Amino acid sequence: MRQSQLFTKTRKEAPKDEVAKNAQLLIRAGFVDKLQAGVYTYLPLGFLVFKKIENIIREEMNKAGGQEILMPSLHPKENWEKTGRWDTMDDLYKVKDSSERENALGATHEEVVVPLAKKFIHSYKDLPFSVYQIQNKFRMELRAKSGILRGREFIMKDFYSFHKDEKDLADFYEKMKGVYKAIFERVGIGEKTYLTFASGGSFSKYSHEFQTATDAGEDIIYVCNKCSIAINKEIKSEQKSCPECGGENFEEKKSIEVGNIFELKTRYSDPFELTYKDEDGSDKPVMMGCYGIGLGRLLGTIVEVYNDENGIIWPEAVAPFKAHILAFYSKDEEKNKRIVAEADRIYESLQSKGVDVFYDDRKDISFGEKLKDADLIGIPEVVIISEKTLEKDSVEVKKRGERQGKLVNIKEYAK
């Protein structure tokens, strides 16, 4: 894409009420716009990153056997009364329709997916199976001060698995730990993300969170020195040793919860009487697991982990573009013609090879400003074409974050 065509621009300042670094950087670089506290628009650059994250998650969910669906946001009150959460979930938005019937705005989707499953599950032969969606959630956060880490409205991948017994659920749950690990590795935060023991509520001893270590985190985890698995604060107060390996030495870290997995067991199948007929003819409750990842939160976490004083440094797998061509125009008309021609040629050549490339072809923007914008936007590879590089028939190729790149022969760079 030509940068001159992009309708957004970088900004010198983020809104004054925006205290979170992820949102400050994303707003200044033109990835998101803030509509109100906890409510953001994804702008073209942010949308590209969002789609890359979405595709990685979708691929891994499909590999895990999930069938993709799309559930709505307007949920009948009755469904939420059945699980008791109409009254107990504080952050549920409630809205009346034209007949004064009350609806919940979907904060999560057990109240929809369980009655849906009940329409199709009758026998042990219908189990196991899994469904998931990538869909908008609404939660009435009291203080939405963490940028896109904690929105009032945010897109989440929620995956639900259905099983005939605890053993089958437990096996699948173990498998999903690996699936989640693969996702966080693919988006570039694998090394800093810890499988973390959390409370399982009244149905299971533990659930698990995936926590990414960063100073911007609102959570605190204790990473076991022996096995590198963590426990969260709630567990830590009850438990002195590591539930995984028995280790007793922990390192305290600030962290962001980027995903969670939960053995729901019959927590939601019971109120909806979701049962199946087993081989022996008896009716048994369906066992469920649920597995969530907030896409905006994941995007914001990547920004919190990968940035420096000049801007964002995107990991390659989720970068909006792979390369950022910066054309530094010359006042000498002849020389300038060559800069334009060579930059255009490289742009088209990379595109024709299927490389996502961003091309700063803006006139009337200084050398210094282009470099500053490129640092702020944070595309992994920067390619500089100027009078100076062309004197050596070269372009300067530098990784984002590097002070100095290296000259590469222009014919070599884009054959």
Next chain:
Amino acid sequence: MRQSQLFTKTRKEAPKDEVAKNAQLLIRAGFVDKLQAGVYTYLPLGFLVFKKIENIIREEMNKAGGQEILMPSLHPKENWEKTGRWDTMDDLYKVKDSSERENALGATHEEVVVPLAKKFIHSYKDLPFSVYQIQNKFRMELRAKSGILRGREFIMKDFYSFHKDEKDLADFYEKMKGVYKAIFERVGIGEKTYLTFASGGSFSKYSHEFQTATDAGEDIIYVCNKCSIAINKEIKSEQKSCPECGGENFEEKKSIEVGNIFELKTRYSDPFELTYKDEDGSDKPVMMGCYGIGLGRLLGTIVEVYNDENGIIWPEAVAPFKAHILAFYSKDEEKNKRIVAEADRIYESLQSKGVDVFYDDRKDISFGEKLKDADLIGIPEVVIISEKTLEKDSVEVKKRGERQGKLVNIKEYAK
């Protein structure tokens, strides 16, 4: 995909309160599920169709130069007060947040996109440009009786263009007519879809709708015998001749509005004071156009146009799968082994070639039921493998809707 793995099943009956044929067929065939009036879940088969439609629309919007973004659903009341629609739009959902601040649930997005554009448009050099999104809308329909044609919650593509003068807007608007035509042709309803003159409100003489002729339609259009352009009911009462060619003979048809385009001009730029500095230094209002397509409505319209007494008949470009393999198992163990082996081989061979294929490998389902389900689901090509076809080393290949297919040598069919 193996049909035995799909968690949904076909149903003999649609819910009793579902009177629209599109929803009856889509529910019975397992494409959608009804959560409440006007609120549906896309099930795995429906999600596949939805994504094919979405991709076609996205491709055409990108070709038209649209920059994709994603705006939120929780809109501050102030924005809707500015345009006057907080009080005048009857079907607007209103919801309070934790601080008792009121929000509109996005029914359309002029109230968000205009203040967004205002942050980036300063000069004539910033124009023209276009943005679009594919996003959920909420409208409090009084009677949601048309299945997925008219939802209380529905996904829409909304595209907004920004221009420096009426001429530039008018040129772009003309271009978008062609873009819309291309979309309706690609999804398979081009021949039945008419460009239709509609009222332009107080700002323009006309706007345009795209109306698809079908007896299920709630609208009425008058198609000019001379130029095949239509006028809607509202215009017809004021105007006796065709505004396009002056023709005076019309054919009345029932129809569904599948898209609309509108020259907004300064209707929304004015209240938000969206202006730009022109070359001569003066401040001028930005001219806008908007261009909408409801994805669910388009999907439902395709079903209304393409069905028979046995079920849906998907056009190839939007079908959930290209081919549907039906394995008819035999009671003879040896013969059955061969059926399974050959059907598996064809399934894998087609998949390896990148053909989307659905494979009815269900045991304990009769020949008759498999055929009935295939007719209901409506995949364009049905491939039957049975004892009988294998006696002739063949499969029977038939188009959906055909009574009798033709035998094709099995080695030929999936080389």
